[in-house]
Amino acid sequence: MEQKLKRMKAPLKKWNREVFGHIDLKISSFQKEITKLDLLAQERQLQECEWHRRSALQSQLWLWKARKERYWKQLSRYKLLKEGDKNTRFFHKLATIRRRQNMIVSIKMDETILTEPDQIRKVFMQFHPSSKK
Secondary structure, three states: OHHHHHHHHHHHHHHHHHHHOOHHHHHHHHHHHHHHHHHHHHHOOOOHHHHHHHHHHHHHHHHHHHHHHHHHHHHHHHHHHHHHHHOHHHHHHHHHHHHHHHOOOOEEEOOEEEOOHHHHHHHHHHHOOOOOO
16 A cells, blocks of 8 residues: 555646646736736727636636635645644744735726725725724
8 A cells, every 4th residue: 555655646746736736826817817808898898708708717716716725724734733833834824825815906996996005095994984994
């Protein structure tokens, strides 16, 4: 059994790199293509095939984001079991990554895309006046 596992190690590593190794690049690629179509939609009405393409890209984006979420969940469980309470560095790294993912870098308001933090904050405060900061 041990020999079988050793023989499978290299092919599994290769498969993992090819299929899942670049999750962030795939997510970024889908986001860029969706943004391009959104910008095109601001200039003119999208054709039916372009709407279908955008819908397919959005579905793929959600799929890959879910995969990434499962990956981090599995990794955190593995690391927790393996290293226990000693691994605060891992959890700080995870928190930093989450904070970056949750950051709002742009927002669309009245057909205008706002990217400045102060502008985004003002728009947020218009819709959520009870929030402080």
